[in-house]
Structure formats: C-alpha cells, structure tokens
Amino acid sequence: MTEKSKPTDGQHYWESVRTLGFALPKCMDCEHFHFYLRPACPSCGGLNLVPTITSGRGQVYSFSIVHRAPSASFAQEVPYVVAIIATNEGPHLMTRLVNVAPDKVTIGMPVVVKDWRTQGDPPTHLSNGIAPPLFEPAAV
Numbered sequence: 036m037t038e039k040s041k042p043t044d045g046q047h048y049w050e051s052v053r054t055l056g057f058a059l060p061k062c063m064d065c066e067h068f069h070f071y072l073r074p075a076c077p078s079c080g081g082l083n084l085v086p087t088i089t090s091g092r093g094q095v096y097s098f099s100i101v102h103r104a105p106s107a108s109f110a111q112e113v114p115y116v117v118a119i120i121a122t123n124e125g126p127h128l129m130t131r132l133v134n135v136a137p138d139k140v141t142i143g144m145p146v147v148v149k150d151w152r153t154q155g156d157p158p159t160h161l162s163n164g165i166a167p168p169l170f171e172p173a174a175v
Contacts, residue, residue: 048072049166052086056152056162059126061087070126091153092173093122095144100137116140120170134171145173 052058059068064081068089075082098118104110116132118140132140133149147153149171151164 046166048086049164049168053162053164053166055086056088056156056160057091057148057164057168058086058088059122059124060084068122068124068126070122070128088152088154089122089124090155091148091151093120093128093146093170095119095132095140095142095146096121096127097142098132098140100140118146118170120146128168130167130170132171133169146170147173 059070060072061068061084062076062079062081063083063085065076065079067076067078068087069077073084076084096119098116100114100116101109101112102114104113109115114137116135116137118130118132120128120130122128132146147170148164149169150162151168152160152162
C-alpha cells in the first residue's frame, strides 16, 4: 500500500484513506481490486498495491437482520442489517446497511457507500465517511 498501513488492519486502512475517499486496494501489476487487506495481490502475487478510489456502488450479495443487540451499545439500533456487498469493482465487503427498513432489503438490491467521496465526485469533495464504511440503497 502506498500508505504506511498494516496490510491486515482494516480500521487503520479506512482511517488512512478517509481523505482519499472510498478506496480499495488495487494491484498496479494486474489491475485487480481486492479486499480484505493483504500484503500481496491474491490474483498475481504482486506487491505494487495502491488504494484506488472506486465507484462506491454495488449490490447486496447476502444479508442478515440483527434482532438481538450484541452489546448495550447496539441496543438502540436493533433491528439492523448486516450485509455482504458485492462491489462493482469485484471485491465483497461486510458492512451495515442504513437508511432502509430491514424488511425492505433484498438480494441484488443496488447500494452505494454513504458519506465517502467516489469516482464521480470532484477531488475537492471531502469524505465524511467513518470506518468501516456504511452502505445505503442507491437511487435508481
């Protein structure tokens, strides 16, 4: 990674790319995106990995509705949706879906990352994103 991040520390990665925007590791040797964080490209073994801003779009691949809070700090949040998002660039991410009623979530639902600058935004647009990123339904 061009940033001085630990290759397997997701929290540190999202904090380090916050100013860049919604970025995923991309191998500059074979052009493949990947996620979770790794010290080498899973496609070609290359070490030339760079956080690269992406579209921030994808689809719900799988999801679960959480009805029982895992701790007191989540008690006000239930029910909420934990989902696997298949990004348009290929990698799958585990995240929470927000701004949607849990019973309205479907497999294949188009989603977009919330509060992060993406490819379509001007470089002057700053990300307000938090780590890890959250997703919400995309306007169709």
